[in-house]
Amino acid sequence: MEVCEHAVVHGSAAVAAAIDLYTRCSLRLLPRADDEAGAAVLELDLRDHGLTFSWPCARLHEALLTEEVAGAQEARPCSPDRMASIARLLEEHEIPEAKIWLSAGLSAFLFLYTSILGSDLPMGSGLGSSAAFCVSMSGALLTAAGMVAAVGGISSKGTGWELVGKDDLELVNQWAFQGEKIIHGKPSGIDNTVSTFGSTIKFKKGELTNLKSRNPIKMLITDTRVGRNTKALVAGVSERASRHSDAMASVFHAVNSISEEVSSLVELAANDEIAITSKEEKLAELMEMNQGLLQCMGVSHSSIETVLRTTLKFNLVSKLTGAGGGGCVLTLIPTLLSNLVLEKVIAELESQSFRCFIVEVGGQGFQVCQGGCSCFNGDVV
Template sequence: MEVRARAPGKIILAGEHAVVHGSAAVAAAIDLYTTSSLRLLPAGEDGGAGAVELDLRDSGLTFSWPCSRVHAALGEVGGKSGAPTPCSPDELAAVSKLLEGQEIPEAKIWLSAGLSAFLFLYTSILGCRPGKAVVTSDLPIGAGLGSSAAFCVSMSGALLTAAGAVGVAGGSGAEEWELFGKDDLELVNQWAFQGEKIIHGKPSGIDNSVSTFGSMIKFKKGELTNLKSRNPVKMLITDTRVGRNTKALVAGVSERASRHPDAMASVFNAVNSISEELSSVVELPVEDEIAITSREDKLAELMEMNQVSAHTVLEKVATELESHGFRCFKAEVGGHGLQVCRA
């Protein structure tokens, strides 16, 4: 049987980075997804133990680890389909050793973090059982749209479903996306957070939470509040195609906070207030065009204060940006979280 799980990317409207230091932040799922398909395989035809395989379809790269090698590196692992235990430094070192000998092009060396997260999640949940995972994604990687979280959430969803730890009982039989129950989502989210830690270093958990649960959320110190907005909020997302590494950026902010503790505490406090205010603006009931425009203006101002300059003339701005070679996504925000499909 093949299990497919898809998880959305996200945008953060306010509170990015400050959320790692305890400020509130507001994030929304976007309708761009990463899909992980998983098929458990029989043991090798030659009587061998088979292999764990990963096919990263978008980058045209495939990876394979003989189960015997995985077992030799990690020992007895797997079967942990309850709450996760974090990846210990020894485990991470063993996982990193498994990357040796894999042909990762220098230009895509950043994939190593994703491969480590995959190996940790796969082996912790399924042990050294042979299987093949295929990943495809609509999301640009390293562009701030939560590709790492969508990768970890969709992969955790597929692995835990294959392990029988979560899932819609029996499935509908039809090939359509179904939503998980709340407890299952909680479990997937906990596992995905462990994967995010391998990729991000010190994540707040906002990205994996919004990717798992969907919708628009306020997130503060690990606590999630669903924001209820009766009117859809539309955003224009622009990929500057200038890649960056979130782990390095997060570490940079922490270093700055330790160099300037008082000043940065005030910055984090200000960002917290912006996120709190933005959350209430999102939930304001808006009945007519004037109220919608006024809400958009308030959101724009708060986002600008947070960091970003927001524009409402979407088509005009998109055309202008695209004429300069940028890529724009017009995304619906606040949609579904993790979904699963069993063929």
């Protein structure tokens, strides 16, 4: 969940929280002998989409491992030459036209794979999904490269899932950011950061502040099912900012103030210095103001406005989340809201072909499950 997105790309503070929805990535490494036989293949199985992509390791080596490989200890950006080689590799695949948007995710995967593990073959292998994808992928690859390790500790996800130390999380986050750059163009880093570290954070110009939080807030997420692309929406906001620089500077300034207020509110509530109902009223007002400013930035959409109108009929406040332009909308579920009303709201939204689900904010970040060689991380909205 994010409050005050977009302005964060332009240096304003924003507040984000992980939710209890996860992107899982399983990594299976084939024995070295297969690679020596020259038959090794890198296979990416995108289960949600029912698609499998594969590349002969020798082909990857020839196309992407010609540069000096500096090692994975430090994340580095994807050079234009490397990006062009990745694009050529992808052209060899016939990605169905209806799923062409997947090519950004595939590019990020090939970049992360060849940067983190690729030099050491053998191998197998609008809710912040791009960041969750990059975090789980970077984390799995860094774990396989022996650069990130579980430190034990209890994960809420159940048996087998283990936590990772702060320095290792930092490395996962840095690589995931480089992957996000391929998908987003100009990401602020907020999505990969909250996806890696979990919980609720304030984020400004690359700096993260962890917010203590108690009594997690519940949100209704409505997926409008309208497809959109974060890269294009972020570019649209930048263009508007250059056309109306003074007005947009004021908008970004207002967003910054809202984020600061939300952060104080979360901390006051954690210290029991404010009643829950009063915190929820203030949060609802700030969300409403944030949505108005996002409309000023030009990232709302008729489907989003329909969700806003529908929830307002029940006195509930909503705002778009992520980059907007369609995608998902967040609605605050006050503690005192009856289940009956909540069911009515959901029924009305779903009758308009939207899809609803309820989440608790403040999920966990990146974790490792060694038994199944899988990694996963908290998704972000």
